Amino acid sequence: MSIWSSWKKRANPVDGVEERHTQALMTSLVVMAWLVEAKDPYTGGHLWRVSRYANLLASAVGLDRSEIARITLGGFLHDLGKIGTPDAILRKPDRLSEEEFAIIKTHPIVGLRMVAAHPFASLVESAIASHHERPDGKGYPQGLKGSALPLDARIIGICDTFDALTSARPYRSPMQLERALGILEEGSGTQFDEKLVLLFVGMGRAGRFESIRGHSHDGIPMHECPACGPIIAVHCDVKIGDLAYCPNCTQEFAVVGDPRIGSLTPTGNLGVADQLAAKVDMRLVREAVTSMALPFLPGATQPNR
Structure with missing residues (x-):
């Protein structure tokens, strides 16, 4: 019996205690991932985008609701292990040395250790541990090959790479859509699953x-700092006049015009410690958790695959 089947069998649809417990456990994972992402100023919204791409691809494969939700959750959590990657490596504008890349390659195993004691660990272990594996066996950390790669890891690996290609990095600007898709095609059958x-x-x-693509949430475009390039986080509930800060150079910006079209203007000020501290976008977290937890709550029906 799967962990979700066991969970639903114990659930009490009358008092709702298990529903709340399920959502609380899932929220703890998503918030943890969000805080880890805040370490890297160039990846704002990366987890949300990867999870959305993974949701679409898993749906296109024809998986059932519970599998789609599980893979969507894996998309949010795949980079948990980057908590152990030094900021100097994450922010380095030049090519990584062999020693630095060796440190980067430890993040799947670090992430696996982080969730080891969590009740839902078995749902996301393969997404966390294997999203950098390749069908040709040249990935890491285990060098898995062919059918040994779990489906969720194959899905998230494609989505993770696509988002990395189409987002700004310290060493390059974001690629155009067609160029990024072309790179995926070039790696089909070797770096990536051919059918996926x-x-x-x-x-x-x-x-x-x-x-x-180019958004940090539905209708919220990404903003790059005009001074130094990293992503400036703008939360879901942003309003005209709200302030936002570059996580790298600490420059302060004010939201002007329609926030969902997106326009930031520098105020001439720099943020102080409290303003620069990572703040979790709880509305986004609640929306994500609700959608991912829904298939597993008591009374939810599961369509045939």
């Missing part, structure tokens, strides 16, 4: 990613 790449590229060329 075919599905993903088809969705990309059909415009399925336009509300995700």
Whole structure:
């Protein structure tokens, strides 16, 4: 019996205690991932985007609701282990040395250790541990090959790479859509699962990613600091006049105009410690947890695969 089947069998649909417990446990994981992401100023919204891409790709494969939700959760959590990666490596504007890349390659195992004692660990272990594995066996950390790669890791590996290509990094600007899709095609069958790449590229060329690519949440475009390049986080509930801060140079910006079109203007001030501290976007977390937990709550029906 799967962990979710066991959970639902014990659940009490009358008092709702298990529903709240399920959502609380899932929230703890998503918040933890959000705080880890805040370490890297260049990846704002990366977890949300990867989870959304993974949701679309898992749906296109034809998986049932519980598997789609599980893979979506894995997309949020895949980079948990970067908590152990020094900031100097995450922010380095040049090519990493062999020693630095060796440190980066430890993040799947570090992430696996972080969730080891969590009740839902078995749901996301393969997404965390294996999203950098490759069908040709040249990935890390285990060098898994072919069918040994779990489906969720194959899905998230494609989505993770696509988002990295289409987002700004310390060493380059974001790639255009077609160039990024072309790179995925070039790696089909070696770096990426051939059938999954075919599905993903088809969705990309059909415009399925336009509300995700370049956004940190539905309708919230990403903002790059004009002074130094990293992502400036703008929360879901942003209003005209709200302030936001570059996590790298600490420059302060004010939201002007329609926040969902996106316009920030520098105020000339620098943020202080409290203003610069990572703040979890709890509305986004609640929305994500609600959608991912819904298939597992008592009374939820599961369609046939």
